[in-house]
Amino acid sequence: MTIKEQAFSGKPLSCKIIDAHTHILPYQLYGWHQKYDQTSTEKIIEHYDKLGVDCFVTIPHTLIQGRMQETNEISASAIKEFPKRVYAYIAVVPTCGIDAIKKEFEKCSKIEGFVGLKFLPGDYHGDLTAKEYAYAMDFADEVGCPVLCHIWGSSPKHADIASALKTRHNMKFIMAHQGGGYVKFTNIATPIVNDNENCYMELCGSLYNKYGVEDIVNLVGEDKVIFGTDAINLDPKYEIGKVAFSPLEDRIKEKIFALNYINLLKDSKLSKIEL
C-alpha cells in the first residue's frame, strides 16, 4: 500500500515518523483548548501509536510563560519516563540571562534525549538579535545541533534569521510554521532556506497557508522540509494528512516524515534519535 492508501484506510503509517515540533502539557490561554483527558504524555504516545508516529521532539508549554528551568526539568522527566518515544529541545529564554542559559546547556547537554534548542522569539520572548539568543546560537553552532525557531508572520524578522545564519554554518536552523504561517511569509523565508545549507523549513501550523506540502517541496527542495505538527496545541492529524495525502512520491514523504530530521542530526554532538 502507498502512504496515501494507508492514510485512506486509517492505518498507522508504516514509514518512520518523527514529529519535530510538539508541546507537552495542556495550555488553555488565548483560546487554546485540548480535550481534557488527552493531554498527558502517555495519552499523546497512545494517540501517536494509532497514527504511526515513532517519536516526537518536544518543548513543554511552560516555555511560553518563560519558565526555562522548569521547562527543561519537565522535558528531562518525560524523556526518562518514555525513552526513545520522547525527545526534547533545550528551552532558551533570553530574560533568564546568559548565565542561567549556560547552566541549562551544561545540564541538559549531558542528558540523553535533548537533541537541540528551542527559541520562542518575536511576540513571546523578544528579538532574535538579543545577546542571549546569539549566545545560544553560538552554542548550537559549536555543537552542530538544531535550533527550532518559532516564526509567525514576520515575527521574528526574517532578516534577523538571515543575519544569524551568515556567520553560523554548523547549527541547523529550523524555521517553524513554514517560515511564517502564510504564503507571503513562506515566500519571504524561501530564499533564506535556499541560500543557507543549514536552514530548514518545518511544516506545522499550516492551516492558513494556501501552499500544500508539495508546493513547499518545490520551493525549498525535498531535503529541507521537516515534519512537525505543533501537537498538542494543534491536532497532529492535520499535518500528518497534509503529508500523507499530498501528491508527492512516497520516497519524498519518507524524507519529510523522518529522514530529513535524522540527517540534520547526524553531525550534532547532542543526542541523536534512534528509530
Place this chain on the structure above:
Amino acid sequence: MNRRDYQMKIIDMNVCIGKADVHGKIIDLQALLQMMEQNNIEHAVAYHEFALAEHKSGNALMQKISEESNGKVGVCAVIDPGLGADSLPGEGSLVDRLRQMKAECVRIFPTENRVVFSSFYLDEVFSAVNELSMPLIIDDGFGAPPTAIFGPLPEIAKEYPNAKFVIIRYGTCGGRNVMPLIKKTKNVYFTIEQMLDHMQIEEICEWGGAGKLLFGSEYPSLPLAGALGLAFYADITDEERQKILYKNWEAIRYDD
C-alpha cells in the same frame, strides 16, 4: 480506531469553481474533477467565484457546470441579500428559483455584503432556506472574528428551525463557541477543515455531535490533504466517520 479495508465515500460540500488556486490557475470543472478523482471524492458541492460579483450570471454558470458534470458536482447558490431572488436565474420568488436551480444549498457572505447578520436584515434568505429545509453556508471571511455571527445565531437558528446553518473554516481556538452551538442547537453545523484544537473532533463526537459535522475542504483556497487527515485519522467510530464524510450532508442537503 478501526482499520478499514474498504473505501469510504466522501462528499466535499465546500468547494469553489472559477477561483484561482495558490499558483494563479483558475479552477474549472476539469480541474475540480481531477482533484476529486485523486482524492476519492465522489461528489462535490460548489459555488462559482463569478457569482460573488455578478450573482445571476455566476449562479447560472454554476448550474450549467453542474449539469455538465453528470451529477458529480452539485450547486451551491450564492445569494446577495440586497438582490434577493434576483441573485438567481429563473422566474418567481427566491424559493421558486432555488428549486429551479436544483441547488443543494445556499451561501451568503455577510461581511463581504456588509450586511448585519440578523433576521431583520436577512429574513428573505432565512425564510427561503427554512421553507426548503436547506443548508445555508455562512461565509464570514478568512480569519474573521466570530462574534458578529455567533451572538445572534442561536436565536436565528430557533426562529428558522428547518434551515441548516453551516459554519465553515472554524474551530481552532474556537471550541468554547463550537461546543455550545453543537450541544444546544438543533440546526447549526460545522465543517471540519479547521478543527485543529487537539482532538476536537473526538471531543465533539463524544458529546454526541457527530451528526453536526461536515466534510468541506475550501478547495482551492486551502489544500485538501489536512482535512482528509482530520477525517480519516479521527479516533471515532466508522459510523461517526461516515456521518462526517457524507451521511450528514446527504441528510441535510436540498434534494427536491
